[in-house]
Amino acid sequence: MSITxxxxxxxxxxxxHVAALLGMLIVGAVLLVAxxxxxxxxxxxxxxxxxxxxxxxxxxxxxxxxHPLGTDQLxxxxxxxxMYGARISMTIGIFTVITSGLIGITLGVLGGYFGGxxxxxxxxxxxxxxxIPLILxxxxxxxxxxxxxxxxxxxxxxxxxxxFAVVSRTTTxxxxxxxxxxxxxxxxASRVHILLREVLPNILTHLVVVATLEMALAILLEAALSFLxxxxxxxxxxxxxxxxxxxxxxFFSPWVIMVPGIALFVLVLGINLLGDGLRDLLxxxxxx
Amino acid sequence: xxxxxxxxxxxxxxxCLTVLVISFxxxxxxxxxxxxxxxxxxxAEDVATIRxxxxxxxxxxxxFVEWAVHAAEGDFGxxxxxxxxxxxxxxxxxxxxLTLGVTGxxxxxxxxxxxxxxAAMREGSAIDKAITLLALFGQAMPSFWxxxxxxxxxxxxxxxxxxxxxxxxxxxxxxxxxxxxxxxxALMRLTRAGMIDALSSDYIRTARAKGLSTAKIxxxxxxxxAAMPVVSVAAVQLGxxxxxxxxxxxxxxxxxVGYLAWESISKNDFxxxxxxxxxxxxxxxxxxxxxxxxxxxxxxxxxxx
Numbered sequence: 001m002s003i004t005x006x007x008x009x010x011x012x013x014x015x016x017h018v019a020a021l022l023g024m025l026i027v028g029a030v031l032l033v034a035x036x037x038x039x040x041x042x043x044x045x046x047x048x049x050x051x052x053x054x055x056x057x058x059x060x061x062x063x064x065x066x067h068p069l070g071t072d073q074l075x076x077x078x079x080x081x082x083m084y085g086a087r088i089s090m091t092i093g094i095f096t097v098i099t100s101g102l103i104g105i106t107l108g109v110l111g112g113y114f115g116g117x118x119x120x121x122x123x124x125x126x127x128x129x130x131x132i133p134l135i136l137x138x139x140x141x142x143x144x145x146x147x148x149x150x151x152x153x154x155x156x157x158x159x160x161x162x163x164f165a166v167v168s169r170t171t172t173x174x175x176x177x178x179x180x181x182x183x184x185x186x187x188x189a190s191r192v193h194i195l196l197r198e199v200l201p202n203i204l205t206h207l208v209v210v211a212t213l214e215m216a217l218a219i220l221l222e223a224a225l226s227f228l229x230x231x232x233x234x235x236x237x238x239x240x241x242x243x244x245x246x247x248x249x250x251f252f253s254p255w256v257i258m259v260p261g262i263a264l265f266v267l268v269l270g271i272n273l274l275g276d277g278l279r280d281l282l283x284x285x286x287x288x
Numbered sequence: 289x290x291x292x293x294x295x296x297x298x299x300x301x302x303x304c305l306t307v308l309v310i311s312f313x314x315x316x317x318x319x320x321x322x323x324x325x326x327x328x329x330x331x332a333e334d335v336a337t338i339r340x341x342x343x344x345x346x347x348x349x350x351x352f353v354e355w356a357v358h359a360a361e362g363d364f365g366x367x368x369x370x371x372x373x374x375x376x377x378x379x380x381x382x383x384x385x386l387t388l389g390v391t392g393x394x395x396x397x398x399x400x401x402x403x404x405x406x407a408a409m410r411e412g413s414a415i416d417k418a419i420t421l422l423a424l425f426g427q428a429m430p431s432f433w434x435x436x437x438x439x440x441x442x443x444x445x446x447x448x449x450x451x452x453x454x455x456x457x458x459x460x461x462x463x464x465x466x467x468x469x470x471x472x473x474a475l476m477r478l479t480r481a482g483m484i485d486a487l488s489s490d491y492i493r494t495a496r497a498k499g500l501s502t503a504k505i506x507x508x509x510x511x512x513x514a515a516m517p518v519v520s521v522a523a524v525q526l527g528x529x530x531x532x533x534x535x536x537x538x539x540x541x542x543x544x545v546g547y548l549a550w551e552s553i554s555k556n557d558f559x560x561x562x563x564x565x566x567x568x569x570x571x572x573x574x575x576x577x578x579x580x581x582x583x584x585x586x587x588x589x590x591x592x593x
Contacts, residue, residue, distance in 0.1 A: 019421070127299070128306045131576075133531030133568040136549055137314060140561055143553045144317045144324060220430055224535050227432045228550060243433055254440060261433035269428035276424065 020277020026270025034086040041080035042068070045237050049075035054253045069259050072242070073249055078256075081237035082263055088238045089219045089267060092153055096218035097211050099157025104164025105207060109195055111165070112172025122169065129162050138221065139230045147233045152225060156218050167210050171203035205282045212275030216268045223264055239264045292584055300577045304570060308359070311565040312352050315558040325368065325556050342368075355562075364563035369555050374563045378545060382567075384454060385537070385544035389530045391460045392467030393522060400472045401518070404479025405506060411484055419480075423473035431532070435466045435539040452541040463540045467533060471525040478521055482514030489513070516586060523579035527572035 033040060052075040056063045063070060069078040111122030141155045175181060176199070184198050223240030225231030232238040234245070239260040246256030315321060322339035323330075330338075339345045358365065364374035407419040442462060443451040450459045486492060487510055495505050534546030541547070545564055552560035 124299075124302070124306075128303050128310070131303055131307055131527075131569045131572045132310060133534075133565060133572070134528075135532055135534050136546075136553075136561075136565055136568065139534070139550070139553050140314055140565070141317060143556075144315070216428070223430055224432055228535065228538055229554065240430075240432075243430075243436065247436060250436060250440060251444060257433065257436050261430065261437070264430050264433065265428050268430070269424065272424050272428055 017277070019273050020281070023270045023273030023275075023277055026266060027274055030086050030267050030270070031090055033083050034090040037083040037087055041077075041083045042066075043077035043080045045076060045080040045084040046235055047076060051075065054249060054256070056253065057255055057259070060255070070253075070255055072246065072256060078259055081242060082239070082259060085237040085239045085242060085260065085263070086267075088149065088232055088236060089222065089264070091149065092156070092222040093215040093219045093271070095153045096156040096160060096222075097215045099154065100159075100161035100214055100218075101164050101207070101211060103158070104161030105168045105200075107161070108165040108168030108170075109172050109199060109203075112169040113176055113195060113199060115173075119169070122165065126162050126165050129159070132159075134159055135221065135224060138225060139228060142225060142230045147230055149232055149236075152222055152231055156221055160214050160218060160221075163210050163214060164207065167206055168203055171206050172199055175199055175202050209275050209279045209282065212271050212278065216271040216275070219264070219271070220268055289584060293581060296577060296580050296584075300573050303573055307566060307569040307573070308356055309352070311562045311569065312355055314565060315562050316348065321558060325558070327556070359563070359566065364566075365559040367552070367557050367560050369552065369557040369560070374559050377548060377560065378563060378567060381543060381545045381548050384542055385530055385533055385546055387454075388460060388463055388467060388533055388537070388542060388544060389526055391464035392529050392533075393471065393526050395464050395468035396471040396475055396525070397518075397522065399468065400475035401479050404476045404514075405483055405511070407476070407480045408483030408487060408510075409502075409506065416480075419476070423476050426469050427473045429469055431466050431470060432535050432539055434469060435463070435536060438462050438466065439539075452539075454542055459540075459542075463533075463536045463542060466536050467529050470532060471522075471529060474521060474525060475518060478518050479514055482517055483510050486510040486513035516583060520579035520583050523575045524572075527575045530571060531568050 049071070052067070052071050053073055055067050055071040055075075057070040057078075058065055058068045060070075067077050067079065069082060071078055072081065107122050107125065111119040138155050138159060142151055145151050145155075181194060181198055184194050189198070222231055222238065223243070226238040226240035227244045229244065231240060234241060242260040243257050243264075246253070246260070250257045320335075322335050322342065322344050325342065326335045326338050344351070355365070362375055364378070366373050367377055370377060403419050403422070407416040410416050439451055439462070442448045449462050450456065453459055483506070487506075492505060492509055495509055530545075533544065534550055536542070537544045537546035538550050545568070549561060549564040552558070552564070
């Protein structure tokens with residue numbers, strides 16, 4: 001039995017790396033497309049051509065090489081819109097994580113380091129945040145303030161910090177009593193110095209994994225908000241908005257929802273694979 | 289144990305109060321609610337009339353206290369859009385959202401528990417990895433897109449299920465499947481972890497030594513041990529599902545609370561919005577409280593905590 005188990009283990013280990021690598025490739029590719037969209041896109045993503053509405057992708061009947069992924073209901077080139085859409089998703093993902101990370105890590109580190117009343121307060125805030133219905137509140141805020149990329153980022157950033165808080169709190173508690181913290185305290189380091197220079201670098205690896213999870217969630221939520229008409233405003237080519245706009249034509253031209261939907265799915269899957277791989281790698285690096 | 293339960297109940301009450309403030313403050317975010325209600329084409333006079341008619345001209349604390357006191361009595365004011373009491377509107381639609389939520393949770397449990405058990409029994413095997421990968425796929429699926437794909441595939445191509453609405457009971461199946469997707473990864477991981485934990489424990493080894501069959505060991509001893517965290521997370525997931533059903537209700541045109549909220553948000557019907565936020569939050573708080581209490585009763589180790 002041990003003979004068959006051993007190679008299988010190796011295959012699985014390699015598979016895990018393959019998965020993480022695949023995740024990295026997907027995220028890297030989307031990031032490059034997002035950055036270089038103006039150079040890569042074959043057409044202007046906003047240019048309408050009402051004579052070329054709902055042209056199917058190249059490989060389908062009636063498709064043309066001019067529009068590799070077809071056109072939408074206003075005759076806009078779908079590939080170009082998809083590429084510019086990557087910009088929106090990546091911008092939302094990155095800046096939401098920065099905003100929510102700042103909030104969540106601050107709360108979590110404070111609660112975990114000081115404990116007692118401070119910690120009770122932090123946990124109370126986290127509990128309150130969890131009991132608020134996420135999408136509903138996000139929709140309301142965007143509806144009231146007005147939809148724009150910045151508003152969506154700030155709204156999601158203000159809502160998606162609780163996992164950062166929980167993880168940084170737990171990990172801070174773990175390092176709080178370690179020797180090097182005691183040494184820094186004995187050396188007379190200020191609290192701010194200890195939190196920023198001693199605690200934070202040592203919990204950072206765990207937070208990277210949280211960051212990938214939250215980035216994936218933020219991208220999905222932006223798409224959902226835009227789909228419901230209260231996210232990124234048209235004519236911006238948000239993938240969620242593209243699906244919403246294509247919805248009325250999906251029965252006869254299914255690619256209008258399949259193309260942005262698959263893009264969204266692949267990007268989020270890539271981020272999750274990357275996060276899972278990082279968790280394994282960082283977990284393996286840890287002693288115990 | 290009584291101390292624990294009491295503390296937990298007081299905490300829940302405090303959270304409720306905070307949520308009350310948040311759901312009120314939420315609709316005042318724009319600064320002036322009257323301007324939001326009046327819309328972009330309104331004149332200053334229109335705004336002034338609205339402010340007076342909706343009694344928005346009084347100080348905020350007064351408005352809040354009045355709203356909170358009435359809300360505590362079950363009166364959430366009346367809808368600007370329907371010109372009917374908000375409480376009645378919600379009561380009418382809540383059964384649809386609850387049915388959808390419970391359907392989703394049942395589907396999620398039916399899928400995730402067996403998969404979690406199989407993954408745990410073959411820990412580290414290719415099957416285990418495949419199931420874990422499946423969870424990642426589920427996590428990456430945008431719910432609104434999955435809804436549309438299912439509508440095309442199950443509704444239009446195979447004609448198995450109705451495209452939208454819940455005129456018949458099978459109208460709940462497709463939205464239920466989509467809603468289940470959001471909970472399956474978490475429930476499956478938890479079942480898997482709980483089973484792995486249980487299968488490596490001493491009493492399972494004893495059971496094995498006694499010569500019990502694998503099926504009996506897994507189902508009788510292992511599952512009982514793994515069930516508790518699953519039950520409490522299932523309660524939390526149900527809360528999230530009720531809050532998240534807004535997207536799915538919108539796609540499938542299910543006239544539940546989520547649909548009502550979406551409609552109200554798009555049409556600036558804020559008494560409805562703040563009431564729905566509050567009610568969904570209170571349901572969530574109630575569910576987590578129940579789960580915690582159940583755990584305290586079932587697990588003697590927690591009682592002293």
